[in-house]
Amino acid sequence: xxxxxxxxxxxxxxxxxxxxxxxxxxxxxxxxxxxxxxxxxxxxxxxxxxxxxxxxxxxxxxxxxxxxxxxxxxxxxxxxxxxxxxxxxxxxxxxxxxxxxxxxxxxxxxxxxxxxxxxxxxxxxxxxxxxxxxxxxxxxxxxxxxxxxxxxxxxxxxxxxxxxxxxxxxxxxxxxxxxxxxxxxxxxxxxxxxxxxxxxxxxxxxxxxxxxxxxxxxxxxxxxxxxxxxxxxxxxxxxxxxxxxxxxxxxxxxxxxxxxxxxxxxxxxxxxxxxxxxxxxxxxxxxxxxxxxxxxxxxxxxxxxxxxxxxxxxxxxxxxxxxxxxxxxxxxxxxxxxxxxxxxxxxxxxxxxxxxxxxxxxxxxxxxxxxxxxxxxxxxxxxxxxxxxxxxxxxxxxxxxxxxxxxxxxxxxxxxxxxxxx
Amino acid sequence: xxxxxxxxxxxxxxxxxxxxxxxxxxxxxxxxxxxxxxxxxxxxxxxxxxxxxxxxxxxxxxxxxxxxxxxxxxxxxxxxxxxxxxxxxxxxxxxxxxxxxxxxxxxxxxxxxxxxxxxxxxxxxxxxxxxxxxxxxxxxxxxxxxxxxxxxxxxxxxxxxxxxxxxxxxxxxxxxxxxxxxxxxxxxxxxxxxxxxxxxxxxxxxxxxxxxxxxxxxxxxxxxxxxxxxxxxxxxxxxxxxxxxxxxxxxxxxxxxxxxxxxxxxxxxxxxxxxxxxxxxxxxxxxxxxxxxxxxxxxxxxxxxxxxxxxxxxxxxxxxxxxxxxxxxxxxxxxxxxxxxxxxxxxxxxxxxxxxxxxxxxxxxxxxxxxxxxxxxxxxxxxxxxxxxxxxxxxxxxxxxxxxxxxxxxxxxxxxxxxxxx
Numbered sequence: 001x002x003x004x005x006x007x008x009x010x011x012x013x014x015x016x017x018x019x020x021x022x023x024x025x026x027x028x029x030x031x032x033x034x035x036x037x038x039x040x041x042x043x044x045x046x047x048x049x050x051x052x053x054x055x056x057x058x059x060x061x062x063x064x065x066x067x068x069x070x071x072x073x074x075x076x077x078x079x080x081x082x083x084x085x086x087x088x089x090x091x092x093x094x095x096x097x098x099x100x101x102x103x104x105x106x107x108x109x110x111x112x113x114x115x116x117x118x119x120x121x122x123x124x125x126x127x128x129x130x131x132x133x134x135x136x137x138x139x140x141x142x143x144x145x146x147x148x149x150x151x152x153x154x155x156x157x158x159x160x161x162x163x164x165x166x167x168x169x170x171x172x173x174x175x176x177x178x179x180x181x182x183x184x185x186x187x188x189x190x191x192x193x194x195x196x197x198x199x200x201x202x203x204x205x206x207x208x209x210x211x212x213x214x215x216x217x218x219x220x221x222x223x224x225x226x227x228x229x230x231x232x233x234x235x236x237x238x239x240x241x242x243x244x245x246x247x248x249x250x251x252x253x254x255x256x257x258x259x260x261x262x263x264x265x266x267x268x269x270x271x272x273x274x275x276x277x278x279x280x281x282x283x284x285x286x287x288x289x290x291x292x293x294x295x296x297x298x299x300x301x302x303x304x305x306x307x308x309x310x311x312x313x314x315x316x317x318x319x320x321x322x323x324x325x326x327x328x329x330x331x332x333x334x335x336x337x338x339x340x341x342x343x344x345x346x347x348x349x350x351x352x353x354x355x356x357x358x359x360x361x362x363x364x365x366x367x368x369x370x371x372x373x374x375x376x377x378x379x380x381x382x383x384x385x386x387x388x389x390x391x392x393x394x395x396x397x398x399x400x401x402x403x404x405x406x407x408x409x410x411x412x413x414x415x416x417x418x419x420x421x422x
Numbered sequence: 423x424x425x426x427x428x429x430x431x432x433x434x435x436x437x438x439x440x441x442x443x444x445x446x447x448x449x450x451x452x453x454x455x456x457x458x459x460x461x462x463x464x465x466x467x468x469x470x471x472x473x474x475x476x477x478x479x480x481x482x483x484x485x486x487x488x489x490x491x492x493x494x495x496x497x498x499x500x501x502x503x504x505x506x507x508x509x510x511x512x513x514x515x516x517x518x519x520x521x522x523x524x525x526x527x528x529x530x531x532x533x534x535x536x537x538x539x540x541x542x543x544x545x546x547x548x549x550x551x552x553x554x555x556x557x558x559x560x561x562x563x564x565x566x567x568x569x570x571x572x573x574x575x576x577x578x579x580x581x582x583x584x585x586x587x588x589x590x591x592x593x594x595x596x597x598x599x600x601x602x603x604x605x606x607x608x609x610x611x612x613x614x615x616x617x618x619x620x621x622x623x624x625x626x627x628x629x630x631x632x633x634x635x636x637x638x639x640x641x642x643x644x645x646x647x648x649x650x651x652x653x654x655x656x657x658x659x660x661x662x663x664x665x666x667x668x669x670x671x672x673x674x675x676x677x678x679x680x681x682x683x684x685x686x687x688x689x690x691x692x693x694x695x696x697x698x699x700x701x702x703x704x705x706x707x708x709x710x711x712x713x714x715x716x717x718x719x720x721x722x723x724x725x726x727x728x729x730x731x732x733x734x735x736x737x738x739x740x741x742x743x744x745x746x747x748x749x750x751x752x753x754x755x756x757x758x759x760x761x762x763x764x765x766x767x768x769x770x771x772x773x774x775x776x777x778x779x780x781x782x783x784x785x786x787x788x789x790x791x792x793x794x795x796x797x798x799x800x801x802x803x804x805x806x807x808x809x810x811x812x813x814x815x816x817x818x819x820x821x822x823x824x825x826x827x828x829x830x831x832x833x834x835x836x837x838x839x840x841x842x843x844x
Contacts, residue, residue, distance in 0.1 A: 046587075048586065050614070069704070089582075094609070105695075106697060107696065107735040110736075148739055160455050190512070190518070227682070228679070229682070254678050274529065275525030281528065282704070393623075
């Protein structure tokens, strides 16, 4: 009984025409002991043991324009509130954590903005969840890549290719000596390209190449399916034919299905987070990636797509950098760090900035679509150009200088530095 | 080959400093055939078969203030765009539908606002998914309630009670002749109230009452768990002890876990949507309930919480009414309609307006917390007051008039009409 109580502590960015401290207190009350009715027995003592408490409140400058449209006049007051939930009130279940500390909060009246900006979990969570099965060391071992980023590409068009057509494209990029290839996340198992037919059309090329070179390209198969049993059948098809990786639409299948898969998986699990953007794109609403990624890391994501520098999407560079740093920081142990995957519009030109801004690490996957397959010298030249760009980045040599005696990089600069890539 | 092609059609509310029609075209391109590279063979024909197309664009008045904060000056142009995805491009998988037509869209650059406001699915979806197992007729049969709404209550405080304390509260409300009782959605299986202990403490009371009266209260147990196997163990505990309903935190467990449960479930599945609010609370961002509810109905929700009139939460009445109407409209068949559940701050006073605004139906659950248990005459009087309020609503008699010879209702009006309830 003398063991110190442990807490789950969340930080909320609260915005309101009223007093942020009142809303912070309301979160703590509503999301734990709530509307309280006196009942017999030890209830007061229990309340003390499970009630959440506001442990810090840091006022921020008010906003003139509210995050949720409001009929009321501003200013819209803001504060960061740290609220501590006794561990006993939640336990280690992630769905319980989501419902109690996050989900229910979004429905509370009186906010003109609400964003969950940080979460600190006690060690019990680290012991309760498996974390990545392969992570960074497993990805390096399976791809045989050391001393540089894993270089990957994506098969395009996203939708519409039949398996033999996809296989022809895959053959090209594998012969280009790329380390990793993935199905577009939108390609799962449509009638024109059922997963099993696609696997059967492509795996022989991968295995032949492995026989010849000793190196096996890691191919991330789109095994996601709503029904976890079907997803496991897809998983088994990939395993049976010698595959070693899957791309999972984590947000579309949800926590439960991912937990189910992870517990049974023999594959490296590459997470695509489509759908996540709407939860984070408005800076006053939703959730920071630093919070959301904790759930998925505990659940066992091995490789985590987080955009990159100068991407095609809405996300600004500093948001990518912050996501990268969140993934690179151990939650409880270095083994719970997945491999960050930088992608979208990448072609090598962003290598120096990626390297400098993410803490000079080579532990990442660098995923290029058009930056490899649309290289004027072909995909092989595209892969060499990307490797050269990373060599230059690590050596601290400007790309233009390094390109003087590296012609593939020179061609990439000429082709893509206007901002194209894919 | 002459069979007409079927389509999945979504409507997007697009907001941008640029041209909405360009962003509509970008959604259609990015989310189907995407970045297109010429490849050998039948690709053009396949592209024609899977490419999404903008089929209608309806301009709306521009906004002066953007939904996502923007450094650019307005006006912020808006349009509703209908985009048709060939059925073949998606298939019936709901995770594929979410990723292709919704999830990926949120990441596209150039929006100052993006909201999914409608979705029309072809009949193939109705055949592919189970829908509600019990729905409205099953709930009526199991509760034995006809000709009026199902009246329910929630055990409070949300967190902190041990099983014997919860059992004492449940005994009170069951003796009050309520039709339905639920665990607070935040109560799942914490150490101080493990589900099995709670079930064992409470089910005997429910079964005894059934023996005595022939009527069995429907109790919704908080069986949600991240791990679908654990959720099924929770399900089995409830079934083994004679329970017939579960409250599920659908957003916290996700599509896959819910599909897994539904396929194996012997319980009525009562959906709590905590977490959903952040996806719909900003009118220019996220998703309308009319879209989101389709996924969950196909997956098999039996009872769906959607707030109510004059709730404690942020949601305005018209949003509740619109959600109610969405649930009451068959997707493919009347059997796919779950029972709408009106709750939060209800005590009977909202019955007339609820009845009038939702199409004069009695097919709903009316869930009162404090409105029943805090009635000055006790929970039994609280239940009678709520029934009286619904009798008055159906007869078109003002509550104050009906209360003249219905003293429990009169007491409720005196106690709660200042807006209290729970």
